[in-house]
Amino acid sequence: MINSGNEETNSKIMDPIFTFFRRMELALDGGNARPGNLESDCAFQLFGEWAKAGALTSEPQVYEGQGKVKRGLLNPGFQMIGIKFRAAGYVLDETMLAWLRMMDQENVVFYTKGSNRANQRVWAATGAALNNLLERDTNTLAFQDQVWHEALAAIDNNGFIAAELARGQQSLVYHIYSLSGMLVLQTARTALGYKESVEERQKLQRLAHAIGQTLCNPRKMEDLAKTKIRLPDGQWAYEVTNGFGGDLLGADWARCGPSPTDFNARDMGGDSRRSFSILNSLKH
Numbered sequence: 001m002i003n004s005g006n007e008e009t010n011s012k013i014m015d016p017i018f019t020f021f022r023r024m025e026l027a028l029d030g031g032n033a034r035p036g037n038l039e040s041d042c043a044f045q046l047f048g049e050w051a052k053a054g055a056l057t058s059e060p061q062v063y064e065g066q067g068k069v070k071r072g073l074l075n076p077g078f079q080m081i082g083i084k085f086r087a088a089g090y091v092l093d094e095t096m097l098a099w100l101r102m103m104d105q106e107n108v109v110f111y112t113k114g115s116n117r118a119n120q121r122v123w124a125a126t127g128a129a130l131n132n133l134l135e136r137d138t139n140t141l142a143f144q145d146q147v148w149h150e151a152l153a154a155i156d157n158n159g160f161i162a163a164e165l166a167r168g169q170q171s172l173v174y175h176i177y178s179l180s181g182m183l184v185l186q187t188a189r190t191a192l193g194y195k196e197s198v199e200e201r202q203k204l205q206r207l208a209h210a211i212g213q214t215l216c217n218p219r220k221m222e223d224l225a226k227t228k229i230r231l232p233d234g235q236w237a238y239e240v241t242n243g244f245g246g247d248l249l250g251a252d253w254a255r256c257g258p259s260p261t262d263f264n265a266r267d268m269g270g271d272s273r274r275s276f277s278i279l280n281s282l283k284h
Contacts, residue, residue, distance in 0.1 A: 017074065018266065020050065024081045025270035033088035044090050047081065051099035057106065073123050073267070075107045076184065079130035080269025086134070087278045097135055104131040108143045118163035119174055122151050122181035129188035133282060141192075148189065151182055152203045159210025160224060171225040172218065173232055175211050180240035182207070184268070184275075187244060191282035204248060212252030235262030243272025 027033055027043035034040060056074070082092055082100050092100075104127055111124040125147035128140040154161050164174040182204060186196065214221045218229050232238070235258055241249065242260040249257075265272045 017056075020046070021077060021081075021266060021270070024084075025264065025266075028081065028084045028088065029271040029274050033084070035089050040088060040090075044085055047085065048093070048096060051096040054099060054102070057099065057102050073120065075103050075127035076123060076130055077265075077267050077269045078103060079127050079134065080275055082134055083130060083278060084269065084274070087281075092134065100131055100134060101137065104128055104140055105137070108140050111147075112143060118154075118161070119178040119181055121147055122178055122185060125151075126181050126185040126188065129185055129192060133188060133191055133279075144185065144189070145194075148182075148185060151178070151185075152200055155203050155207050157206070158220075158224075159206040159208075159213075160221065161207070165221070165225045168225055168227045169230045171221055172211070172214055172229045173237055175207070175214070175221075176232065176237050176241065179204075179207050179211060180244070180268075183244035183248070184240060184279075187276060187279045191279050193283075205250075208245070208248045209250060209252070212250055212256070216252050216256035234258075235260075239263060239265040240268055240272050243274075243276045 023046060024043055027040040030039075032040070033043075056078075079100055082096065086092060107124050108128055111121050114121070125144040128137075128144040131137065132141050132144070154163065156162065161175060161178055164178055165171050167174045186200075186204065190196065210221075214229075215231075218231070222229050235242075238258060238260065239262055243263050243265070245253070263272045264270065265275070269275050
């Protein structure tokens with residue numbers, strides 16, 4: 001049962017972070033971002049102020065002790081914003097790089113020690129891969145590579161992920177969330193110089209196909225999850241896949257999924273189409 005008091009408290013704590021993200025998105029995703037543009041210059045100054053203050057390098061007091069988890073899931077968004085600033089022609093100074101580095105390294109330490117082997121760990125690896133596009137770090141680079149192969153191995157022959165089926169009614173939502181993280185991670189890895197193998201592509205296709213089939217008919221996932229599952233009510237679950245999925249999303253997605261109209265991945269760096277385009281332009 002959702003505790004409305006906790007939800008309200010959590011919302012108030014997180015509001016400044018999402019306001020920050022919104023400022024960044026408005027400045028960076030409009031196509032006019034560049035040094036000398038007032039809006040993007042102001043956003044870059046704000047980015048620098050957060051870096052100087054070391055924002056989120058101490059854990060927020062999010063309810064139920066989830067501070068590290070919540071901050072960790074937001075980490076890729078900060079890295080992606082840094083990449084977008086650099087793509088727009090801004091130079092990230094050492095204070096900014098050190099801030100992003102600290103968030104990333106703390107996140108990797110947390111998920112290296114933690115027991116979670118599902119989508120949260122994938123998103124931690126995604127943040128690590130993105131930060132390695134800003135500056136190389138052998139430890140976090142090794143972490144993202146390890147998690148990438150773990151995540152692929154966790155996709156069963158039927159395309160489902162056992163750890164996400166354990167989510168019960170939320171199984172579909174978390175399968176989509178896992179796929180989203182893997183799509184961004186795969187794109188970042190390509191930009192880092194990794195070559196996707198045929199087997200790796202087939203694994204991702206298997207996951208995407210299983211989700212597409214579920215969108216059309218959830219019975220198989222419900223049998224495996226042993227419960228009725230929740231279908232996402234709106235575009236919020238698809239903000240990343242809308243921009244990163246491409247031809248990996250097959251006919252079932254087109255036939256049974258929502259029409260892709262929302263690309264604003266609010267906590268993953270903004271417009272997912274632009275994020276994909278920038279990362280794709282960096283590939284070796």
